[in-house]
Amino acid sequence: EDQVTQSPEALRLQEGESSSLNCSYTVSGLRGLFWYRQDPGKGPEFLFTLYSAGEEKEKERLKATLTKKESFLHITAPKPEDSATYLCAVQAPLIYNQGGKLIFGQGTELSVKP
Amino acid sequence: DADVTQTPRNRITKTGKRIMLECSQTKGHDRMYWYRQDPGLGLRLIYYSFDVKDINKGEISDGYSVSRQAQAKFSLSLESAIPNQTALYFCATSDGRDRGNTEAFFGQGTRLTVV
Numbered sequence: 453e454d455q456v457t458q459s460p461e462a463l464r465l466q467e468g469e470s471s472s473l474n475c476s477y478t479v480s481g482l483r484g485l486f487w488y489r490q491d492p493g494k495g496p497e498f499l500f501t502l503y504s505a506g507e508e509k510e511k512e513r514l515k516a517t518l519t520k521k522e523s524f525l526h527i528t529a530p531k532p533e534d535s536a537t538y539l540c541a542v543q544a545p546l547i548y549n550q551g552g553k554l555i556f557g558q559g560t561e562l563s564v565k566p
Numbered sequence: 567d568a569d570v571t572q573t574p575r576n577r578i579t580k581t582g583k584r585i586m587l588e589c590s591q592t593k594g595h596d597r598m599y600w601y602r603q604d605p606g607l608g609l610r611l612i613y614y615s616f617d618v619k620d621i622n623k624g625e626i627s628d629g630y631s632v633s634r635q636a637q638a639k640f641s642l643s644l645e646s647a648i649p650n651q652t653a654l655y656f657c658a659t660s661d662g663r664d665r666g667n668t669e670a671f672f673g674q675g676t677r678l679t680v681v
Contacts, residue, residue, distance in 0.1 A: 495674050496609070554599075556608045
């Protein structure tokens with residue numbers, strides 16, 4: 453069964469304290485791994501797509517990496533405005549009635565204190 | 567204006583009532599989805615549609631139905647609402663022209679409470 457597990461469930465950091473969020477997955481034929489940011493009361497906002505092991509993508513203080521079993525979202529010198537829930541999702545195998553369907557993890561709630 | 571618009575944003579309804587949540591998009595995407603989000607359970611897929619004539623059940627479709635009225639409109643109905651359908655509901659779209667990997671764009675959500 454396709455599954456996505458994120459850890460930790462919650463992470464509290466001081467401003468400037470770098471850390472990483474983990475997303476472990478099991479899926480038959482990974483088509484893509486997605487990271488989203490979700491602010492309270494809002495819809496998820498797309499951050500990155502990773503397609504193959506070894507791939508890395510960066511955006512401001514965030515860097516996402518991918519291995520065959522997991523992905524990391526590294527946060528360098530975070531600021532309070534980085535506080536949000538970060539969601540990881542994998543894309544189901546590319547069969548017509550499955551393609552495009554995302555399987556989400558439970559998310560990591562990040563809090564960055566000044 | 568938002569690319570993916572959900573109405574209403576908040577709704578309180580009574581057990582047994584029929585309720586419809588609406589979603590419209592201006593992104594021109596073929597694919598539309600309905601998810602629900604519950605604390606500790608993440609986002610779970612209810613229904614999805616790849617074009618106007620296509621409707622597919624997701625992992626938790628029982629108690630729900632959908633209608634794809636046009637490429638830009640996808641509505642979710644609860645025929646007889648029950649309290650455990652209290653949740654945050656999201657509509658999402660993605661581009662179907664590329665059948666590879668494309669990100670999904672989400673609406674702002676509808677917070678539904680069934681009392």
